[in-house]
Amino acid sequence: MKTEIKKDTRQNIKIQTHQNERKGSSNIVWDFFCSVKLAVVIILIMTVACILGTVILQEKTMDEYTAKYGYGLATFLRTTQLTNVFYSHWFSFLLILLCANLICCTIKRWRNTFLQTGFVLTHLSLVLILIGGVVKFQMGVKGGVNVYEGKSVNYFLTQKIDRKGKLDYVKKDLPFSIALDDFILEKNEPKFQLVSYVKNKDRQKVLEIKLGKKQKVPGSDYKVTIKDYVPDAELKQEPVNVSDKPDNPAIFVKFFGSEKVAAEGWLLANERNSYEDKKQNLRIEYLWLSSQQELDKVVNSAETANPQLSVALSGQMQNYPLELNKVFRLEGTDYTIKMLQYVYNYGDRRPLGEQPTDNPAVQVEIKGPEGDETRWVFEKFPDWNKMHPAKYKSLNITCSGIAGTYMAKNTVRIYQTPEGKQMIVCIKDKRIAEIKPWELDNRYTIPDTGNQVEVSEYFPSFDFKREVIKKSDEVKMPAIFAEVEGPAGKVEDWIFSSNQYATWYTDNNFALVYESTGESISHYTSMLRIVENGQTVVEKTIRVNDPLEYKGYVIYQSSYDPEAGSFSGLQIVKDPGIPIAYSGFGAICVGVVFIFYIKPFLRKKQKKGVEE
């Protein structure tokens, strides 16, 4: 026992002389192939080769290399086979050298003792793995084929880069045919994620969906708490009346074209106060007046609220009636203003009478100390010019009442005041045709048209009640109710996964998006049948990680038709080197465990035995 331990130490002069005797004059060559120095050098060169093989793109076409590296470098890389490092002649040479080294050192060190097991196993296993690799390279094939459901194939295609550096497909025949009886694609439940976005930091972060937990958004002052979650939500918006005070008066108007309801909807005095039907050349307006007197003042006139322009300069404001081409002087200044034209819908090229009245604007010309400026002033976007380059930025111009100047052939005005006085006025060709008081649920005929209007509901304080309804327990269209806490206080809102737009926090710097992470595939399987000489010989349902093997060919599930899901992508591999490589794998595992765990353990035991 004791002698064996000694032999195993590195001072093996005796053995070396013994080897020299046997090998005679060729000892220099022999020593060279046995040396650890050679081993280390080979391993280092291989390491560098491996690095190059991942830094330089491998096995691309010559065109791609020329595009990426330029012609000169591309040619150099090709001639040195750096474009195909792992299958190059010089890499093969390295591997042969490695093999020779492994075999020689194993032979030289060969002593028939148990403690050597690991050393022999590891070194020879590498030789086995390399031989397995060579067999694979020489005799193996690897390719793919797409099979449609109900069809069969008896060939597959392999890819090769040919001598000229072009991609080439080679058809290989199979000694049997593969029939695809069925292809099944199983999808996972769709998943959703809540993403936060901090605009001034341009930072996105996925938040947890956890009820009641306050989450700090990293790198910011925002905090998000999810207060409710519905897996399959639908938003219902229901108009409600919140109080009897006329804060936001609204009426529900029905428009009848010969007995049938042709149109109906809410008109809100403060925002959407008119309905237009261009075909019928009709307009219905809902006008809320603050008192009885005001109503009396306007009810008899076909004219509307005076359209006007307001001009503000350093705190001082002046109003001008809308009068085209008239020049106004801004009192006490050098500015003059002229109204050039007005439209009901900016950007609409049709004649004024045909434009819907949803984006009224006036074009004005300003003459001032620094010259002329022409700008558009929008009724609905009073701040628009602040955000756009203007010469006279300090001059703030707004307009109002422009939409009201629109006159359809028939206009119906529905007036109402807080005192409860309500009048309906029909105007035809800019002349008043009829004035009547109106009541709920009564129909009023518009003179000479055969059409009727009816107010069927009045809400003094109109609001939307938004309600989220749970449609099912399945995760389909989830929604969350989130509270965001930030510099502008707390805000709560529903966020729907069906909404592709972000939900912004009051300060417009923070947003939440609740989005689908895309459907993913949980499994895809192919029911295959191998047919040989017209007879089914094997049947198997294959899936990723579970291939079918027949006559040395292994058939793998590798892909599928991403669009229709109608074909199955199979990979077909034949590798006769597998048994050799796998025995190498087994040997190397046993070998390393032996060297680094079993051998030290045995040595310790021996040492103890010797000491006793």
Place this chain on the structure above:
Amino acid sequence: MSIINVTLIIYIIASVVYIAREVWWSIATKWVALGLFILGFCFNLTWLIKRSIEAGHPPFSNLYESLIFYACCTALVYIVFEFIYNFRIVGALAAVLAMLILLYATLQDPSIRPIMPALKSNWMLAHVITYMIGYGAFGISFITSLIFLAVKPFAKNKKRNEDEQGKGILPRNFDKLSYKLVAFGFPFLTLGMVTGAVWAKKAWGDYWSWDPKETWSLITWLAYLVYLHTPLILPKMNINKSKAAVMLAIWLLVSFGIVNFTFVGLNYLPSAADSEHIYGSQ
């Protein structure tokens, strides 16, 4: 506070106590430090278990989970070696290393995604676990090499190989400890490669296809193979023993760099786009 943050903090505290222990040398501080470290490890492990239950699959399906698993394995290897060798200051840096890995994990996307079909395999389980234990051992050997190199200039005149009684191995002899750690980790790395190859064969039809991830794992393996073979040639080359020890320690630092590049750095390679195995490229 999330379990991950608790783990992070415990590792930091453990690290501080380890350093304190170098100053106030007492049995009590030793056990407090080690106790804290083990507590951190337990939290780390708890997170992994909790995550597997929540996600319904083993906790290494993406980079976020794998990194946390990596931290856990590093801590495990340290604890095992601490019980065998009585390591002293190594614990402080081991805790820092585990903490840094966790910190890096928190920068990743933590969402639970369904795993793709290829990852549903027992070979993959064996592959990742063995690999991570190997990586953990190399992480600790990185630390021992770092300490060895740091104390080397001050330990010139003292006699090597003699350790003070009761205080475990002295830092100036940490080169031996590094070797032991690599010897411990290398079989795991080899097993990890083999199980990975078998898994790749089952899932992709080829046990080795020179994919960048595969190639870099080979580079890692070769780097440590060089480390394990060089002691055999050094006596024959006229290199002074202590210089050789320094060179080997530096080699281990580089090798651990390669480990981490293989783990998280491959996205920077031009060939990453073609890879089937790199995180985040699917």
